[in-house]
Amino acid sequence: MNSKPDVQKNLDFLQREFNALARYENHLVVLPECFAFFGGRDISQASIKENYLDGPIQSFLAEQARLHNIWIVAGSMPVAIEQNERFHAACLVFAPDGSCKTQYNKIHLFDVEVSDSTGTYKESATTMAGNQVVVIDTPFAKLGLAICYDLRFPELFRQMQALDADIICVPSAFTQVTGEAHWQVLLQARAIENQCFIVAANQSGTHENGRETWGHSMVVDPWGNIISQQNVQIGTLSCEINLDKITQIRHKMPNLLHRKLK
Numbered sequence: 321m322n323s324k325p326d327v328q329k330n331l332d333f334l335q336r337e338f339n340a341l342a343r344y345e346n347h348l349v350v351l352p353e354c355f356a357f358f359g360g361r362d363i364s365q366a367s368i369k370e371n372y373l374d375g376p377i378q379s380f381l382a383e384q385a386r387l388h389n390i391w392i393v394a395g396s397m398p399v400a401i402e403q404n405e406r407f408h409a410a411c412l413v414f415a416p417d418g419s420c421k422t423q424y425n426k427i428h429l430f431d432v433e434v435s436d437s438t439g440t441y442k443e444s445a446t447t448m449a450g451n452q453v454v455v456i457d458t459p460f461a462k463l464g465l466a467i468c469y470d471l472r473f474p475e476l477f478r479q480m481q482a483l484d485a486d487i488i489c490v491p492s493a494f495t496q497v498t499g500e501a502h503w504q505v506l507l508q509a510r511a512i513e514n515q516c517f518i519v520a521a522n523q524s525g526t527h528e529n530g531r532e533t534w535g536h537s538m539v540v541d542p543w544g545n546i547i548s549q550q551n552v553q554i555g556t557l558s559c560e561i562n563l564d565k566i567t568q569i570r571h572k573m574p575n576l577l578h579r580k581l582k
């Protein structure tokens with residue numbers, strides 16, 4: 321996506337993409353970080369925060385999940401915390417019956433100096449870090465959840481691996497500069513070392529406040545092969561995931577069994 325600071329525009333875009341999806345029995349759709357609001361010049365994400373299980377964005381997602389019979393890993397959106405001005409950058413997961421199954425709160429916040437037009441990123445100014453590793457069960461796979469900057473912390477992925485994650489979803493808004501340098505390598509490394517699938521949906525292009533994101537959404541298999549990938553264009557990337565590959569690759573390369581340090 322190239323999300324705007326206009327919720328309705330972003331949801332309209334998603335609506336069109338959802339309408340165009342093929343129907344499958346087990347269909348997982350992963351949205352990028354900040355899918356509903358990104359790149360505001362004068363307004364911030366805080367203006368669209370919702371209480372958990374309440375609010376128009378979550379209603380939209382629940383309805384779309386039902387209508388299209390899909391699982392939605394809803395990138396991230398600001399979810400309110402009681403008696404706290406800051407919010408969680410939360411990844412909510414919706415089942416095809418419209419129920420919300422979990423809330424993963426981004427653990428590692430991007431307080432980093434980047435040599436781009438934004439310069440200083442200070443996510444912790446508005447966001448409260450989470451502290452729970454989340455792997456959820458679905459009828460077709462166990463899904464691990466990580467958001468953007470979390471990708472740089474292999475110990476988080478190892479913990480998801482220990483909880484038997486088959487597919488780790490990484491909704492992101494990786495910057496142009498750091499994305500060009502590290503995005504693909506990090507995704508492949510996390511897939512190879514944990515021998516699982518990685519589905520990474522990234523924001524792409526120039527946003528209203530001048531911020532640039534790297535795009536290049538991709539799906540990586542447990543051998544590190546990129547099985548589907550996008551360049552900088554927006555739109556839906558689709559592929560089939562065969563979980564048997566996990567067993568085959570773990571058999572062929574038993575590095576997870578050979579660990580000495582825990």
Ligand SMILES: O=C(O)CNC(=O)[C@H](CS)NC(=O)CCC(=O)C(=O)O
Nearest residue numbers: 354430441443468469493494495498
């Ligand atoms: O603040 C917002 O509006 C939305 N949130 C984001 O864009 C977040 C925090 S600033 N971006 C990242 O985590 C980029 C990480 C990254 O690019 C890297 O690890 O290199």
